[in-house]
Amino acid sequence: MSGLGELDRPGAPGGAEAWDERSGEWVATPEGAAASAVSEEAHVPAPSRRPNPRRTGADPVKALMHRHRELCARAVDPLEIAAGLEAHGVTDRTATRFRHRDVFSLAEEMYARAAHDEETAPRPTTPTAIRTHTSWILLTLLPGALCAATVAALRLTHGRAHAIALAVGVLAGVLALRAALARGPLAPTDGTPPGSARHASGSSVWTCWLLAYALLGDGLLDAAVAGGPDGPPGASADSSWTVATAPVLALSLACAPAAWCAHLFAVSARRRLDTSRGLEEFTASARPLLLGAFALFLSALSALLAVCGVVLGESAAYAQTVTLGALLLLARLLTAHGFHHAPAIVLAAAAAAEATALATVFAGRLPGCGFLATPVETAVDAWGPGSIPALACAAAATALLVHATRTLTRASAHAPADRPC
Structure with a gap:
C-alpha cells in the first residue's frame, strides 16, 4: 500500500507530519510545510531597507522642461521655445548652466526631447511668412x-x-x-x-x-x-x-x-x-x-x-x-x-x-x-x-x-x- 498513512506522527503538533509507507519515513504534510516555512522566515532576519536616495541635479534640462512644459508642448519649432525662454528671463549666460552655449542650442534639445504627438500637434507654420494679403x-x-x-x-x-x-x-x-x-x-x-x-x-x-x-x-x-x-x-x-x-x-x-x-x-x-x-x-x-x-x-x-x-x-x-x-x-x-x-x-x-x-x-x-x-x-x-x-x-x-x-x-x-x- 502506497501513499501517506492516516495516522500522524506521535508528538507532531497539529498533525504536521505523517508516515510515508513508500519511503518508510515521517514526512511533513502541506500544512506542516507551510508552517515550517513560516517558522523559518520568522527566524531569518529581515533585510534592512534603506530609502532610495533622491536623484537631484542629474538632468537639469529635464527640470527646465518640466518648468516650461506648456511651452514645450505647444511649440512648433525650436525657435518658439527659444523666444519663450528669453521672455521668461533665460539668457545665453543662463544656458551655460544647462550645458549649452546659448539659448538656441538649449531650445533645440528641449524641442527634440519634448513628446510631440504628430497627429494632434498643429502643423508647423512659418511665422516668417507674414503673407501680404x-x-x-x-x-x-x-x-x-x-x-x-x-x-x-x-x-x-x-x-x-x-x-x-x-x-x-x-x-x-x-x-x-x-x-x-x-x-x-x-x-x-x-x-x-x-x-x-x-x-x-x-x-x-x-x-x-x-x-x-x-x-x-x-x-x-x-x-x-x-x-x-x-x-x-x-x-x-x-x-x-x-x-x-x-x-x-x-x-x-x-x-x-x-x-x-x-x-x-x-x-x-x-x-x-x-x-x-x-x-x-x-x-x-x-x-x-x-x-x-x-x-x-x-x-x-x-x-x-x-x-x-x-x-x-x-x-x-x-x-x-x-x-x-x-x-x-x-x-x-x-x-x-x-x-x-x-x-x-x-x-x-x-x-x-x-x-x-x-x-x-x-x-x-x-x-x-x-x-x-x-x-x-x-x-x-x-x-x-x-x-x-x-x-x-x-x-x-x-x-x-x-x-x-x-x-x-x-x-x-x-x-x-x-x-x-
Whole structure:
C-alpha cells in the first residue's frame, strides 16, 4: 500500500507530519510545510531597507522642461521655445548652466526631447511668412483715400453742406483707420496680457487727440496767443483759425507705407532669428533692421507731406507732422508685438503736454495769472505754434524709440501670437 498513512506522527503538533509507507519515513504534510516555512522566515532576519536616495541635479534640462512644459508642448519649432525662454528671463549666460552655449542650442534639445504627438500637434507654420494679403493692403490704402475725398469735399462745399461733409468724412476716416489697424502687420497680436485691452483703448483715445490737434491745434494756439479765436475754424485764410489739412492727409496716406515697413521689419527679423545662434547675435542684427524700417517710414512720410503741401497749397509742417508720425509708428509697432503699456503712457504724456499748452494760454487771461502763458507764448513767438506739438511728440518718440530698441530686438518679440508677454 502506497501513499501517506492516516495516522500522524506521535508528538507532531497539529498533525504536521505523517508516515510515508513508500519511503518508510515521517514526512511533513502541506500544512506542516507551510508552517515550517513560516517558522523559518520568522527566524531569518529581515533585510534592512534603506530609502532610495533622491536623484537631484542629474538632468537639469529635464527640470527646465518640466518648468516650461506648456511651452514645450505647444511649440512648433525650436525657435518658439527659444523666444519663450528669453521672455521668461533665460539668457545665453543662463544656458551655460544647462550645458549649452546659448539659448538656441538649449531650445533645440528641449524641442527634440519634448513628446510631440504628430497627429494632434498643429502643423508647423512659418511665422516668417507674414503673407501680404490683398485685404490688408487695400485696408491700409482706405484711410488715405477717404481723407483725400473728405478734403476735396471741404474745398467744394460751403455752409451746411460743408459741416455735413466734415462730420461724415471724420467718421468715415476713423472707421477706416480702425479697420486698417485691425488686420495686417499693424494689427495687435493675440494672447495679450491682462489689462492690455484697457491700454489699447487708452492708446486709441490719445491717438485721436493727437490727430485732432494736428488738424486744429496749431491754428487754435496761434489764435489764442493773438487774443482769439473769435469764430469757428475754417480752411480759408480769413477764418478765425485755420485748419491744417495737409498734415492729416499725409498721415492718412502714410498708413500704407507704415504697414509695409512693419511687414518688412517683421519678416527680416524672423529670418535673422532663423540664422542667429545666440540672443546677443540676434539683437545686434535686429537693431539695424528696426532703425532702417523706422527711417524708411520717415522718408516716405516726408515725401507725402511735400506732395500734400504742394497740392493743397498749405504749409507742410514738417517738424510737428514728422515727429507725430514717428510717435504713432513706434507706438503701433510696440502694440502689434504685444507691448501695450509703454505706448499708452507715452501717447498720453504727449497729448497731455499739448492740452496743457493750450490750457495755460487761456488760463493766462485770468486776472493775475498772466505768468502761466509766458512759456508757451515765448515758444510760439520764437518758433511758431508748431513748436509745441513738435517738442512734445519728439520727446515722446525718442522715449519710445529707446524702448523699442530694447524690446523689439528680442527674440521673444517675434514669437507666434500665443507667446508669453
